[in-house]
Each structure stands twice: as structure tokens, then as C-alpha cells.
Amino acid sequence: MDNRADEQLTSRVIDEAADWLARMHSKNLSDAEKNAWEQWLIQSAEHQRVWKNAELLADQFNRLEPKLAMSVLDRPRELASRRRFLRAVATSLFIPAATWFGVQYYQANQTNFYRTATGERREIILADRSVVVLNTATALNVKFDHLQRLLEHKTGEIFVRTAPDTHESSRPFLVETDNGRMRALGTEFVVRHSDTGTRLSVFEGAVEITTRHGQSRIIVGSGQEVNFTARSIDAITSIQSGAGAWRNGVLYAQGMRLADFTKELARYRPGLLHCNPAVGELRVTGVFRLTETDTVLRLLADTLPVTIDARTRYWVTINPRQ
Secondary structure, three states, rough: OHHHHHHHHHHHHHHHHHHHHHHHHHHOOOOOOOOHHHHHHHOHHHHHHHHHHHHHHHHHHHHHHHHHHHHHHHHOOHHHHHHHHHHHHHHHOOHHHHHOOOHHHHHHOOOEEEEEEOOOOOEEEOOOOOOOEEEEOOEEEEEEEOOOEEEEEEEEEEEEEEHHHHHHOOOOEEEOOEEEEEEEEEEEEEEEOOOOOEEEEEEEEEEEEEEEEOOOOOEEOOOOEEEEEEOOEEEEEEOOOOOOHHOOOEEEEEEEEEHHHHHHHHHOOOOEEEEEEOOOOOOOEEEEEOOHHHHHHHHHHOOOOEEEEEEEEEEEEEEOOO
């Protein structure tokens, strides 16, 4: 194949990767679309090479405030111009020196918004000296004014250690999700927010929960945790062993179903990680480094009757050992 043909092939693959990237940032992919993307990814090593670079682009967009990132992606309204724009962005992946000048500019000017990429953890010190640690794939908006200290928790998981407020009005410290509002009563706690609800785990002090729609209200004390939605609050339970261990970069499992363990590990790993239902009920016990997910998968294969089948680095399935 001559150089011109090579360039045409790369150009086409970049176009396709850019389209997939746009879909993933504009909506939740359906199962059919996910399958189509997986099939596209395994078609060739060229697809995988370009997609790996596209994921770098995705991580940078993830660091932008959602409205800003979406306005960038949505700016070209016509399909043709949108594709030209995305192709230009995707092509810039291969120009490291200049690619992210604009992104870095926006990051520097969005100091109230924080986001972590897949597998990343980040600690921030707020204006009142409170500490917040963002877990993997987490988005958080910080809004402090003369009336309140508010964290708008968009998605993911955070650890919070509140500090006494030195402001003259003694502002309440609040964490808000789609499901409701939590008011810290001098405390350390973890909030995990997903599409299915919010989970609060309190390590010190207490936190008051008010649901968004049902107006249910409850106080969760030290050593307790609870799940809640916009309309209801589940029964309070004791904190599970290893809760919050992610702050130290580890995943703690005590007799955890392999299916559940896989879902948790997948949060820290780019791409798709599946567990075959045939081995989903196997039990996992141990402490695993979240920065070494490949090593964790090898340990599973060494200690359980399973094999790790990787079609690509970004598409891995845990299957029964034959």
C-alpha cells in the first residue's frame, strides 16, 4: 500500500473514531451502539491505535465543565460541519505540542469545577480549608458564597473532611446530588453518586439528608451508611469493611461476588470489562491495588477457575476456565 493509500486509511479511521467519540460525549450509548463500537474497535490494529489516542482526547474533555465541553462538541450544528470539526480535533491528537493549548486555557479559568479521569484520584483543598478527595471518573462543582458552602456532586465518588467555617455567618457545608442534599455536622464522610441513587457513608460526626422530592429527612451518624433516591431513604446500616479504601488506592473485598468485584474494578479501568455470568457467583477476598488493574486480573486467573480473555486492551472478559 502506497503512502497516499495509508493516509486515506488513517483519515477514514480518524473520522470514524471522532464520530464514536462525539456519540459517547453527547448521550448514553445503547447496547446496540456499544456492540457496534466494540465490533469497530476489533476490526484492526489501526482502529485500536487511533482509539487509544481518542481516549486521551476524551480524558481532556472530561476535565472541562460539562456545559463547556458540550458547547465545544455541539458548536457545528450541521452534520457535515460537525464531522469536519471533530476530524480536526481528532487529528490534533497527533500534534502533542499544540493540541491542548485551548483546553489548558479553559481549565485555568474554571477553578470552581473539578473532574477526574478513569483511574485518577485527586485531592483538593477548598477555600475554607476543608479537604475533598475525588475518586475515579468524578465530577464536582464548588460554590461558596456568603450564605453557604456547596458542593454540587455530579457523578462519581468523593471523600469530604470539613473544616470549621471562619466566615462571620457560619455557613452550612452542603453536598447536593440529583437525589437530595446532605448537610455536614462537623464530619468526615464519603458520597457515591450514580444513575441508581446516592450512597452516604459517615466516618466521623454526622450528616443530615433531605431527599429532593419526597422531603424525607434523616441524620446518619458515625460508622453508618445509607442509600437514598430523590423520593426515599433506605434503612441505615453499618459501614461495610473497606469502605473508603479507595482513598489509599486499594479495593478491599471480603467474600465479594466476582460479578460485583468486576463492576467495581471496571470503574478504574478504561474500556469495557465484563464478567461472564457463569462465574459471577465466585467469591473474591483480598486487597487489590487500583493502579494495577492488569495485575489484579492476572491474580484472579491465578486464584480462581477463570481465564482473562482480552480482545484488546480496552475489551476484556472474565470467562470460565476450560
